[in-house]
Amino acid sequence: MSNCCLKSVPHSDSSFETFAAPVCDWTARLTAGLACSVQASDQTMGDLEEEILRQTQGLERKLLEEASQKKADQSPPVCPVCGHKLTRQTRDHQRTYQTRFGPVTIRRLRGWCRRCRAWRFPADYALGLSEEGSASPGVQEMAALVASKMPPAEASAVIERLTGVKLPRATLDREARRQGRRAEQERKKLDEQMRLAEGSKQMLALPEAAFTLVIELDAWNIRERDEWGQSARIRRAGGEPQRWHWVYGGTCFRLDQRVQSAGGRPRILSRGTVMTREGVDALREQLFAEAQRHGLAQAAKVLVVADGAVWIWNLTGDRFAQAEQRLDYYHASQHLWAVAHALYPEEEGRARAWIGPLLRKLKSGRTPALLSDLRAVAKRLRHKKRQAVESELNYFQEHRNRMDYAAARKSGEPQGSGAMESTCRQYQCRFKRPGQFWSCSGDEALMCLETFWRNKRWHLLFPHCFHGDPCKN
Numbered sequence: 001m002s003n004c005c006l007k008s009v010p011h012s013d014s015s016f017e018t019f020a021a022p023v024c025d026w027t028a029r030l031t032a033g034l035a036c037s038v039q040a041s042d043q044t045m046g047d048l049e050e051e052i053l054r055q056t057q058g059l060e061r062k063l064l065e066e067a068s069q070k071k072a073d074q075s076p077p078v079c080p081v082c083g084h085k086l087t088r089q090t091r092d093h094q095r096t097y098q099t100r101f102g103p104v105t106i107r108r109l110r111g112w113c114r115r116c117r118a119w120r121f122p123a124d125y126a127l128g129l130s131e132e133g134s135a136s137p138g139v140q141e142m143a144a145l146v147a148s149k150m151p152p153a154e155a156s157a158v159i160e161r162l163t164g165v166k167l168p169r170a171t172l173d174r175e176a177r178r179q180g181r182r183a184e185q186e187r188k189k190l191d192e193q194m195r196l197a198e199g200s201k202q203m204l205a206l207p208e209a210a211f212t213l214v215i216e217l218d219a220w221n222i223r224e225r226d227e228w229g230q231s232a233r234i235r236r237a238g239g240e241p242q243r244w245h246w247v248y249g250g251t252c253f254r255l256d257q258r259v260q261s262a263g264g265r266p267r268i269l270s271r272g273t274v275m276t277r278e279g280v281d282a283l284r285e286q287l288f289a290e291a292q293r294h295g296l297a298q299a300a301k302v303l304v305v306a307d308g309a310v311w312i313w314n315l316t317g318d319r320f321a322q323a324e325q326r327l328d329y330y331h332a333s334q335h336l337w338a339v340a341h342a343l344y345p346e347e348e349g350r351a352r353a354w355i356g357p358l359l360r361k362l363k364s365g366r367t368p369a370l371l372s373d374l375r376a377v378a379k380r381l382r383h384k385k386r387q388a389v390e391s392e393l394n395y396f397q398e399h400r401n402r403m404d405y406a407a408a409r410k411s412g413e414p415q416g417s418g419a420m421e422s423t424c425r426q427y428q429c430r431f432k433r434p435g436q437f438w439s440c441s442g443d444e445a446l447m448c449l450e451t452f453w454r455n456k457r458w459h460l461l462f463p464h465c466f467h468g469d470p471c472k473n
């Protein structure tokens with residue numbers, strides 16, 4: 001509790017009883033406890049921290065209970081959904097909520113809304129409490145944040161250690177998923193606003209000078225158990241149960257936001273990420289909205305960088321038709337290595353000697369020369385080796401206009417989609433742990449929370465954590 005909170009508590013008729021007698025009691029207990037810790041030679045500042053935390057929490061809990069009750073008492077008896085006056089009102093419906101400071105019990109008014117044909121508790125709405133769960137908004141946020149970072153069992157233990165809040169694993173899991181579904185609805189609403197050109201508030205500040213917008217795409221897979229116990233049925237129907245599913249991701253940023261770190265590695269100051277398990281169509285709409293927020297319509301140039309996957313270039317042609325396209329350099333070089341290994345299997349030295357000049361051509365953007373070299377090689381070969389080289393030749397033909405790496409270096413643009421690949425790896429650290437299985441709805445909900453956090457839009461889900469700077473969570 002900070003001093004400014006204490007000062008802002010009004011006196012006179014709206015004073016808080018918690019600050020009268022109990023506060024003297026509490027001060028005495030706290031100072032006695034602290035004095036003991038100061039005397040004890042084996043106690044550190046850590047013990048002092050624990051003592052203060054233990055002693056203040058009780059007071060904070062009482063204060064929260066009292067203030068919440070006041071807020072509940074002053075909520076007008078109208079339906080929070082439609083505004084209709086409630087009938088058949090009864091008072092003192094008690095409910096206990098889990099809060100940052102421990103359990104808090106509130107007495108609320110209940111009434112019937114004739115228009116909605118539902119029982120309503122106006123106080124719950126005013127306090128940001130849900131009918132489904134008994135977590136306070138602060139605890140809702142805690143569950144959402146920690147569960148999107150680590151598995152529920154671990155999250156439960158971490159929350160209890162750091163805050164003292166006891167959230168059993170199942171409760172935490174249920175609450176986090178509920179918040180995740182809420183995040184999905186919020187994302188849908190925000191994306192819809194962008195699509196209808198009503199999202200000016202969501203736009204990032206754009207520079208005066210002409211700028212390039214970079215978009216990178218990639219995919220990874222996740223293991224789900226939606227079809228558990230149904231394998232036999234699926235096989236009887238002639239299918240094969242699918243455990244692994246694609247998660248599609250994209251990121252976008254302005255080129256001027258890509259800077260060098262002290263160690264010489266590229267770092268992106270501000271960017272927007274999307275990640276979804278709901279297919280390429282869902283990714284396309286989410287990424288389009290994200291790109292609009294980052295100035296898609298205002299950009300002098302749009303550049304899409306990705307590996308060779310067909311879905312990527314179909315999506316790009318569909319949603320970002322004007323964009324310049326670039327094949328990730330590392331993926332291209334791997335395809336050249338495939339040719340080298342087909343020509344000289346188990347002769348690493350010769351493969352290396354052969355590939356040198358071709359890699360230089362690839363790197364310097366001399367694509368026509370590279371293609372004619374590969375064609376000449378293929379002509380000299382027969383059977384399997386020829387097939388192998390021709391298949392790689394087709395790959396380079398397909399991507400011939402996406403390989404001007406010299407131009408990329410000259411204009412300081414990324415030659416690869418490393419930024420997106422590393423983002424995918426970070427999501428995998430949470431969502432692809434050994435022994436983990438997901439359900440489609442479960443992983444989408446938690447991934448959506450993670451994405452709100454990364455995109456610095458956490459305060460849109462939990463407005464109580466928004467303190468002034470819109471860039472800050």
Ligand SMILES: [Zn+2]
Pocket residue numbers: 079080081082083084113114115116117
């Ligand atoms: Zn109503």
